[in-house]
Amino acid sequence: MAIASIRSILYLTSTAALLSSLGCASTTPPVAEQMEPVVPGTVTTFHRKSSGSLGVFDGQVVWDHNLTTWEGKPVLAAKARSGGGNLFDRATHGMLAVTGPDGSPVTTFDPPVDYQWPVAVGKTWTSSHTVTQLPSGRQSRLEIQWKVEAYEDVTVPAGTFKAYRITWSNQLGEVETRWFSPSAGLSTIKRQVQRPASHPQGAGVLEGQLLSVVKPKP
Structure with a gap:
């Protein structure tokens, strides 16, 4: 040759x-180091389909995201126009509380329910939280097992996003899989929840996907 x-x-x-x-x-x-803050005034619309103990519903849910104050500090309030909502830490986007229709907390979490940053595919961890019901003050423990399963394209009516797929389960047998994009400030693009018949509230399923996201003009 x-x-x-x-x-x-x-x-x-x-x-x-x-x-x-x-x-x-x-x-x-x-590797995602943090969740980009949600811009106050953002409106997200989801399609939710659920049954059993997760509620019988099949339709749109519109969420308004605005700043409010809780325990003397600014937090993000995500409120569904059809009812209650959630309070989130501004820095980490950890869930601090579930709120009622009037915006006041009905369930609080200590520490907040949050991802363990940084987030990377293959990462697993366990978290433990004290759950307090208001106004009774009754408390219980919540144990969650987390796993970041993939970084992939997820397509929903709002578009196609690069997202992490994360699955978590608690000691009651409830399992949730969620797709989220920290860089886009989207904590939920798509989600699936399953509760077994052994759950204290009974069996239930839920599916949700993002229909649209509208951010305020600068």
């Missing part, structure tokens, strides 16, 4: 190896 041909083969082989390594590097899932 001619020297020139051998050189050509070696060049092509090394080039292919380089391109292959670059391709592998480009598919490495990113």
Whole structure:
């Protein structure tokens, strides 16, 4: 074989190896350091379908996101126009409380229910929370097992997003899978919840997906 041909083969082989390594590097899932803050005034609309102990419903749910004050500090209030909502820590987006239709807390979590940052594919952890029911003050423990399963494209009516798929379960057997995008400030793009018949509230299922997100103009 001619020297020139051998050189050509070696060049092509090394080039292919380089391109292959670059391709592998480009598919490495990113690590999310934090959740981008939700812009106050943002409105998100979801389609929710649920049954059993998670409520019989099939329709749209519109959420308004605005700043409010709780325990002397600013927090993000996400309120469904059809009823109650949630309070979130502004820095981490951890859930502080569930609120009633009037915006006042009815259930609080200590510490807040939050992801363990940074978030990376394959990461697992366990969290423990004290749940307080108001106004009675009755308390219980919530134990959650978390796993970040994938970083992938998820397509919903609002569009296609690069998102983390995370699954968590608690000691009552409830399991939730959620797709979220920290870089886009979207804590929920799509979600699926299942409760077994052994759950204290009975069996139930829920599916939700993002229909639209409208952020206020600068």
